[in-house]
Amino acid sequence: MTSAKGLEGVVATQSAISSIIDDTLTYVGYNIDDLADNASFEEVVYLLWHQRLPKEDELAELKQQLADDMAIPQEVLDHFKTYPITKVHPMAALRTAVSMLGLFDEEAEEMNPEANYRKAIRIQAKISTIVTAFARIRKGEEPVAPKSDLSYAANFLYMLSGTMPEDIEVEAFNKALVLHADHELNASTFTARVAVATLSDVYSGITAAIGALKGPLHGGANEQVMKMLTEIGSVDKVDEVINEKLANKEKIMGFGHRVYRQGDPRAKHLRDMSQKLTKIRNEEKWYEMSIRIEEIVTGQKDLPPNVDFYSASVYHSLNIEHDLFTPIFAVSRTSGWLAHILEQYSNNRLIRPRAEYIGPGMQKYVPVSER
Numbered sequence: 001m002t003s004a005k006g007l008e009g010v011v012a013t014q015s016a017i018s019s020i021i022d023d024t025l026t027y028v029g030y031n032i033d034d035l036a037d038n039a040s041f042e043e044v045v046y047l048l049w050h051q052r053l054p055k056e057d058e059l060a061e062l063k064q065q066l067a068d069d070m071a072i073p074q075e076v077l078d079h080f081k082t083y084p085i086t087k088v089h090p091m092a093a094l095r096t097a098v099s100m101l102g103l104f105d106e107e108a109e110e111m112n113p114e115a116n117y118r119k120a121i122r123i124q125a126k127i128s129t130i131v132t133a134f135a136r137i138r139k140g141e142e143p144v145a146p147k148s149d150l151s152y153a154a155n156f157l158y159m160l161s162g163t164m165p166e167d168i169e170v171e172a173f174n175k176a177l178v179l180h181a182d183h184e185l186n187a188s189t190f191t192a193r194v195a196v197a198t199l200s201d202v203y204s205g206i207t208a209a210i211g212a213l214k215g216p217l218h219g220g221a222n223e224q225v226m227k228m229l230t231e232i233g234s235v236d237k238v239d240e241v242i243n244e245k246l247a248n249k250e251k252i253m254g255f256g257h258r259v260y261r262q263g264d265p266r267a268k269h270l271r272d273m274s275q276k277l278t279k280i281r282n283e284e285k286w287y288e289m290s291i292r293i294e295e296i297v298t299g300q301k302d303l304p305p306n307v308d309f310y311s312a313s314v315y316h317s318l319n320i321e322h323d324l325f326t327p328i329f330a331v332s333r334t335s336g337w338l339a340h341i342l343e344q345y346s347n348n349r350l351i352r353p354r355a356e357y358i359g360p361g362m363q364k365y366v367p368v369s370e371r
């Protein structure tokens, strides 16, 4: 037996949800460029869960269901107040809160397709309430109740800030949600599928996936990008800092990808949005620094930016705290995780690969007194 390090190039399952072929990303055969320019996040959720776009009444029904299910149990809100609050990363809070949600779902252990679909709606609805409520409670503010007439994207921004978002903010946030919704067998989606392939429940799958997304080699990179931009501070410092990092063989967060070779097709949408928003905010330096970093890294290492790079300056321009960037990724990717969980249940087999053993050969047990 020989192993592929990091399972590179291994085809581990079949899926009808999203594909990356020749650096083109599609959700159910729809090019991501088309969806990013035209679709609402709710339409994409429907697409991923049903493998077709919704008709008008189906979309209206899903929107209503999501809006109706956004409230979270008071116990979860109270739990947030018991954390040593300044030290808790919002991804850790989210991981715990989603697991806790399962304790209050009477259908948590029901394993039929209808019950699993109902849970998918509830989890997708409640996850943005969890992130926004935690963000407010840790600052000593009261959570803001969702408005049922707002879109998913608008509701998130409204629940976070307590004020009505501007149209351009909703447009940017909706686009970001669409772009992050699914991505074939990335690490967190694979994690979700492995967890539920044991026939464990949906909450276990999402909780496991959140844990996998949190790391800086995956979803956690967007927060690290903003940390790097903040540390660099100004366009004239970019060359010195980035050249030094590259010379020291440090990874530049937001660059590189296991699958894409020519570049991540999602990055250009976020680059355009970053340019637009930083101009409106009169904070063009974040965009200009990002552009200069891209020039240096692609010039020296042939490593294009991934989805995490420009999302950082987009979220910053939406006045979002930097440690909420990865939870926002989770809010969107929950739709993809749920699609993959439902697909896994529909055609399940335990996922259990092998390991190539590289330890010592056969050894004889020696009693502790003789070692």
Ligand SMILES: CC(=O)SCCNC(=O)CCNC(=O)[C@H](O)C(C)(C)COP(=O)(O)OP(=O)(O)OC[C@H]1O[C@@H](n2cnc3c(N)ncnc32)[C@H](O)[C@@H]1OP(=O)(O)O
Pocket: 006, 216, 217, 218, 219, 221, 250, 251, 252, 253, 254, 255, 256, 257, 258, 259, 301, 303, 306, 307, 308
């Ligand atoms: C949503 C997402 O998850 S997108 C990815 C988000 N993650 C990041 O942006 C973190 C930075 N990027 C990385 O760490 C990697 O590019 C990954 C994790 C995304 C992909 O990793 P892998 O396919 O395993 O590539 P690996 O880490 O082995 O890198 C291959 C080579 O490119 C270099 N490299 C890869 N990414 C970077 C980077 N961002 N900066 C500098 N060098 C890099 C590696 O150092 C390595 O060089 P070497 O062969 O000289 O040792």
Ligand SMILES: O=C([O-])CC(=O)C(=O)O
Pocket: 182, 183, 185, 186, 187, 218, 258, 259, 306, 307
């Ligand atoms: O596919 C991957 O490996 C990582 C990624 O870009 C994503 O999850 O969006």
